[in-house]
Amino acid sequence: MTNIKGTAMSLWTKMNRVQAQLSKHKWLKSILPLALLLLLAAGATTYLPKSVKGGTCTPSPCPTATDPGPRPLPATAGGFLGTLSANEVQIEPSITAEFDRVHDVVVTSPTDGGLGPVFNANSCQTCHAYPAAGGSSPPSNPLFNVYQYNGASNSMPFFETSTGPILEARFINQPGTTIPDGNVHQLFTIQGRADAPGCTLAQPNFNQASTEGNLVLRQVTPTYGDGLIEVVRNIAIIDNMNSNLTEKASLGITGHPNYSGNDGSIQRFGWKAQVRSTLLMSALQMNVEMGVTNETYPTEINQTAGCLFNPVPETVTNFTPGILTEMFPGDYSRTEYFIQWLNPPTPGPSSSATKNGKTQFTNAGCVYCHTTSFTTPHTSRPALDSITISLYSDLIVHHMGPGLADGLPQGGAGPDEFRTSPLWGIGQRLWFLHDGRTANIVTAIEDHYSVANTSYVQSEANQTVVNFNNLSKTNQQDLVDFLRSL
Numbered sequence: 001m002t003n004i005k006g007t008a009m010s011l012w013t014k015m016n017r018v019q020a021q022l023s024k025h026k027w028l029k030s031i032l033p034l035a036l037l038l039l040l041a042a043g044a045t046t047y048l049p050k051s052v053k054g055g056t057c058t059p060s061p062c063p064t065a066t067d068p069g070p071r072p073l074p075a076t077a078g079g080f081l082g083t084l085s086a087n088e089v090q091i092e093p094s095i096t097a098e099f100d101r102v103h104d105v106v107v108t109s110p111t112d113g114g115l116g117p118v119f120n121a122n123s124c125q126t127c128h129a130y131p132a133a134g135g136s137s138p139p140s141n142p143l144f145n146v147y148q149y150n151g152a153s154n155s156m157p158f159f160e161t162s163t164g165p166i167l168e169a170r171f172i173n174q175p176g177t178t179i180p181d182g183n184v185h186q187l188f189t190i191q192g193r194a195d196a197p198g199c200t201l202a203q204p205n206f207n208q209a210s211t212e213g214n215l216v217l218r219q220v221t222p223t224y225g226d227g228l229i230e231v232v233r234n235i236a237i238i239d240n241m242n243s244n245l246t247e248k249a250s251l252g253i254t255g256h257p258n259y260s261g262n263d264g265s266i267q268r269f270g271w272k273a274q275v276r277s278t279l280l281m282s283a284l285q286m287n288v289e290m291g292v293t294n295e296t297y298p299t300e301i302n303q304t305a306g307c308l309f310n311p312v313p314e315t316v317t318n319f320t321p322g323i324l325t326e327m328f329p330g331d332y333s334r335t336e337y338f339i340q341w342l343n344p345p346t347p348g349p350s351s352s353a354t355k356n357g358k359t360q361f362t363n364a365g366c367v368y369c370h371t372t373s374f375t376t377p378h379t380s381r382p383a384l385d386s387i388t389i390s391l392y393s394d395l396i397v398h399h400m401g402p403g404l405a406d407g408l409p410q411g412g413a414g415p416d417e418f419r420t421s422p423l424w425g426i427g428q429r430l431w432f433l434h435d436g437r438t439a440n441i442v443t444a445i446e447d448h449y450s451v452a453n454t455s456y457v458q459s460e461a462n463q464t465v466v467n468f469n470n471l472s473k474t475n476q477q478d479l480v481d482f483l484r485s486l
């Protein structure tokens, strides 16, 4: 059953890719419904867009636009802000090297090692890879080069496919109990690796978690422009939330911030806006994704005897006399600067179609969650100072209905709530939505629609999807082309 789901997911991804070709190939169009029926029969309904269920569209009418697919390379994202100071520019090579660094188990120098005992990948760039360093999953899943690297005895969890998005796993409850969990359960362990002799450590049982409905999957968020997002004032987010209330009310849009329980500020990183800053997120990612302990998260996530090879924390601020200035901060601070200084993505060329698409994006009401822009305040880092950023997000969380709900609360974000995804850069993105369920941007829009059930209220985006489906063919296509120009 679980394997069917995985296969169906990759099959669906592939089918999305051919969809763009369908208008040209009538015969393909005729076998598509049959293929979909087979998928339905296989119990894979979760990954089918509502528009094809039962041959009718919910909401009707059916969407007419097609996804032209991702804009080709070269990447129009990646690279650092052009306004960095000379001193900041000096450390660019060092922070890039840190983001790219492949971590081994044993620490052999102050800037090396610390992988495991459990991990998802061995470098930041493995996951944040496309269309350039800092982004999201690349076309072929790099975890297939990581899981048995250096002799590791891991098997690949069923939900990873070689041409699908990198997915990481969380459990809703602790396995076999009703005690809330919510944590990332790392896909792999260092067992069998040449640099981890004697370590015996099994991978989590993802099949069981899936059978029990306890498995939550998330794809990689891109990080471009995060340094600018993090300095946006809380009050700017609140003012924006409280603007256009009449329009929002008529569409059924509300939403609220995911406040930090510690300082009351608005968190904004991650699919549920569960983390406040690039520093915290980088420290967390070091430990959660790679098992590299650091000054913010100083203990190993898994402390199995025989699998601990280094004193903790494994990376620290470097006080060795004579060390290069740019090596002074610990590894995770350097990855923080990498993230903080990344340019926002540059949109592709605009045309009369994409300009009209932007107007339709407003007309359909998308813009009441996907806020066009914020302006950063006066900051102590001149490169981040007073810049208008076109991120297309309100940085708050919304009820998205049972269709997207993952059952996992995080801080103030409920089990069906997600941060409005910033849409900058989606022109070159390969997979959409928190679980990477589709490569088709039209499906991503349709999947915003879902009606209430006994567990969840309806999606706040329902009316905007109805509006989208009701746009004229040209207006709808222009809207989609506008999204692919971002």
Ligand code: HEC
Residues within 6 Å of the ligand: 120, 121, 122, 123, 124, 125, 126, 127, 128, 166, 168, 218, 219, 220, 221, 222, 223, 226, 268, 269, 270, 271, 272, 278, 281, 282, 285, 286, 289, 290, 335, 336, 339
């Ligand atoms: C195994 C894949 C993987 C690796 C390795 C990885 N990340 Fe991530 N990253 C993710 C995923 C998945 C998310 C979304 C997490 C969530 O919301 O639960 C994410 C989110 C982020 C975000 C938040 C972006 C946003 O705007 O919401 C930042 C920043 C980030 N990662 C930085 C890093 C850094 C720095 C490293 C290396 C120290 C790193 N990541 C390593 C998978 C990875």
Ligand code: HEC
Residues within 6 Å of the ligand: 253, 271, 364, 365, 366, 367, 368, 369, 370, 398, 400, 404, 418, 419, 420, 421, 422, 423, 426, 431, 432, 433, 434, 435, 441, 444, 445, 448, 460, 461, 464, 465, 468, 483
């Ligand atoms: C109620 C707020 C809301 C409205 C209205 C809304 N969205 Fe979204 N949008 C979201 C949220 C939240 C997500 C992330 C959902 C998830 O990952 O499960 C999202 C994700 C997306 C994505 C995928 C981005 C990614 O990172 O994978 C696209 C594309 C998108 N929206 C386009 C649109 C369009 C076009 C409209 C109007 C027809 C629209 N949205 C209306 C809240 C909204």
